[in-house]
Amino acid sequence: MAQHPTAAELLARSHRLGADPRNTNFAGGNTSAKGTGTDPVTGTDVALMWVKGSGGDLGTLTAEGLAALRLDRLRALTAVYPGIEREDEMVAAFDYCLHGKGGAAPSIDTAMHGLVDAAHVDHLHPDSGIALACAADGEALTKECFGERVVWVPWRRPGFQLGLDIAAVKKAHPQAIGCVLGGHGITAWGATSEECERNSLDIIRTAETFLAERGTPEPFGPVLAGYEPLPEAERRVRAAALAPVIRGLASHDRAQVGHFTDAGPVLDFLSRSEHPRLAALGTSCPDHFLRTKIRPLVLDLPAGAGLDGAVDRLKELHREYREEYRAYYERHADEHTPPMRGADPAIVLVPGVGMFSFGKDKQTARVAGEFYLNAVHVMRGAEAVSSYAPIEESEKFRIEYWELEEAKLRRMPRPRPLAARIALVTGAGSGIGRAIAHRLVAEGACVVVADRSRTGAETVAAELGGPDHAVPVTVDVTSEEQITEAFAAAHLAFGGVDLVVNNAGISISKPLLETSAKDWDLQHDIMARGSFLVSREAVRTMTAQRLGGDIVYIASKNGVFAGPNNIAYGATKADQAHQVRLLAAEVGEHGIRVNGVNPDGVVRGSGIFAGGWGAQRAAVYGVEEAELGAFYAGRTLLKREVLPEHVANAVFALTGGDLSHTTGLHIPVDAGVAAAFLR
Template structure:
């Protein structure tokens, strides 16, 4: 294998195990020789994981490639720790060829250490020692002189010089513990570097296990133990919309819920309030979790109304405290405050609510706080948890280099941070709508009678960070409530609901049975009412506005033959749009409708026998029904599922913010269905 192949394989192995490093945390490198295509001579290169990315999924494109001689020559122009941020720009002048990925702040660490292979990782066990009050002494007890201590220093060129100097002065050492931060290991071969990284991690794990005291978080608090699994989920679903709305005060957020035993045990302990207030320490942690979480100070059995009131109070206090943190440490050159809302909210007995700009970011923020809990447990078991101070945290959180990294991120898609629920979405129009909404950045809940079909459609649209499938009979009040609770637990709330579930039975008046009438009204009129009512309840609790869209029909205004039950229920839906638009406007909830003409291709309704019946009514062959519908329109075009999906996006994508109570025809022009 080539040097790069070895480096990628080692990185992927190390990054695949969460005991070794957190998601997107740490970096690895290798040094080697290649031929310079300009001179034809051999040149020493450094390949190092670039800025961003994840070790577990790293590919060659994620590596930065630099001339090693030029990286090391930077020592002669290094202006000192007060100006070391300038060195990141200097790395661009060290790139080999196009250079690959952007070099990260840790490039100096990898280039200045003499060893051919270097790993920098963030294992919970290593950070536990790094954040212990007597971490340097514990490092000696744990490793002897095989691993050395490097005092806390913000990542950068000077830290690279520090590590290189200590490694040179301690030839027996295989790596170091970085105070407040993580570990670094090195080796002459890729295999040796990996083995040494794992030795440091596993030795630290064993040391904590052998020397740690019982109950490092103190005894259990009376009345703060976990609720049962069902009760936790019920209470989480009830609280999540409110918590998400609070966490979205400055900008909308997507949520993630975690009720793992790690979280629940921590929140049931006597010391959880003290430790949570100290905040996280490793830069990778608090950049995603903020300096500290918001913690509810009430027992799980407290009345829901009182809990909601207290959460609002705590949120106001959290914002004031964060503003204080910013004002105390900011200077004239600091970036503007990015937002004062919590990224992590802890509710004893229930679990952890984490937030981010998308589902993955929210989930990863929660994973990082679990890392922080593990770190606190380890440090408290053998010493006292002592993270880096607020000033140092601020210098990293509001680092100009971090601001530049954020500026390089792509612009969010139009529906980013929005959670959409679409009924009847496993096929046809509903699936087309769900697919379009997901493509535009929304998290999507596929609701359908069949859980199997809903899950399959969700998997086709994207992974669990993008889409989930749920079973829901829209005629059943209990199933609707349960389905929305699943949506809330998946993404934190609901912002955009599409009433699409439907069916049709084409019969003349005298052949239409009461069963035919009730079935269609139950699914579309009653079902839309139940879905909209539950959606409105959640949207009002969130306080973030929202969209409700009805997929009605041109038949809501057009009198066609042999269609009394279907057309009447579509007219019911159409008037629900107007009624709800008038009622929900004070909450910023917009309600609009779409009136398609017959959508034949890809339609579940037409495939279920409706097409054959309508074709018989019009005296055409069933396979030519779409063509027949097209020819009776002004534009002579067939309406497809994606055309309806386009209209849903047009209503909800951000350009029609002042539009509510509207019905958009998607019928290629049916004059008899023009709105009056």
């Protein structure tokens, strides 16, 4: 079916507005357009409204993200509105106003758009607008900034009554192009889509200019001695060292993925004298604190404090934060309040270093950080022209534990088995490693794609969906320095590491008398020594997080089966196999499980076989290289070829949760090789 031109026009305007972060935050705000459609029952014209539905982002909004409603039915709800104490019931009533099938669920802001007498309406959360909305004398500042063109509307929780309020404002002020909503954002309107967009941008840019020209130059106060940003290289090293500890603290109630930023505005905020006071006041705009919690955890030590001291203080502050959050919950909860969702911080600020943000996945963690950066801009603007005065704590609680928000959470799909887990896979640029990375991401994990080939790592990371799902790192596993750097990259990208797969390797197939010491050393350096070095660094991270973890070795059937002309490779695989047992015995007390997978004959897609091993093994067995996979399959009990995906399946079986009490195990993935049965 062709898209209605009014809806198409709305999408185009939404995309333009959402593309600029100065206009609104990610997934924040909503837009609408009114027009005429056809009633499919009577064939007559009917007044409709298309509005961005619950969830979604303006910049990437699609037709499926719009709700289409009958305007006459929506406005008829004013006759049955039961009053502010029961206005949440109106959200369910919106469903009876829908036109046609499909589309998004109507959001809480639907009434604002439908009741305002304007063909096009934008409700946005620009930092400049929220700065005025959250200033102590925001009403007077709005009048000074805009005159009669923009009207102040005092704070009211989003809902049907707010829609009635704004409709009344529009009617009483025919010269107005929009309003500033106290503690919240802005709303603009227009007779055409172009006029509405122009009015929205007029409000936003006028507020930006007003704050810049009227504001004081240092609204956050003077620089605090010792709180200045560390040099970039030093702060990145410190951030990587702190990240697993902080992630572990933020995951006390449930596992979280982390995000780190050392953006200039954050570092400047933390270097200034007023940052403790302002951070304690918390965020204000509902879109902000629903993702950032009402306030962050702030390390109250200078940038140069010793690392051990900083870790100890963070642990103390975390205990205090949890106690304060529980007290906040208990101050405001009643018999109808949903259970407390968790008392850990979503934002942790470290002076001189930057901001750590957390969420159920990477995108949620990243967006939480983006929202707190929005809050920093808001505080700067409000303090520049007045003082920052967010909405009252009780109102924040009403929003955070709103039954409508709880219902939205209940509608979310069940997390995938590896959700919030962070994996690092070596040799992931091709073959088995690539297949493992794909399976782990498919099951919800974030993956660090580690490979000696930068191109290979980047290609696979891109296949997996980019930085919200996977990041590439270049690492030679024989280098302690490169391994340390790879884990540091994982810490900065996702907050830590929970699952490591030792897959990197090469294969040298020669008889004993043709195997040189160089061959032997190279084989052992990459697989035996490399696995040891990676596992050692993994355990350092996992013990810092205190979240347990998994280490999986991709060993081989050759670790237990003595094949011909295979001394270096087979001995190395036996080394890896015993590392599994030794480490399982040593690190189990930390909740870290160590297991192995023993593949055999994985020819198709294998970087090792393509790199010469295939030709060598084909020569040993007297077959054509192209027939090697079929040869291996033919000698198995199941007569099936083993593919990289089958090895990936075994890795998931070991780490997906069903084998939570298994450690020290090797799983054969060889289609049945009796001589390699484990005893």
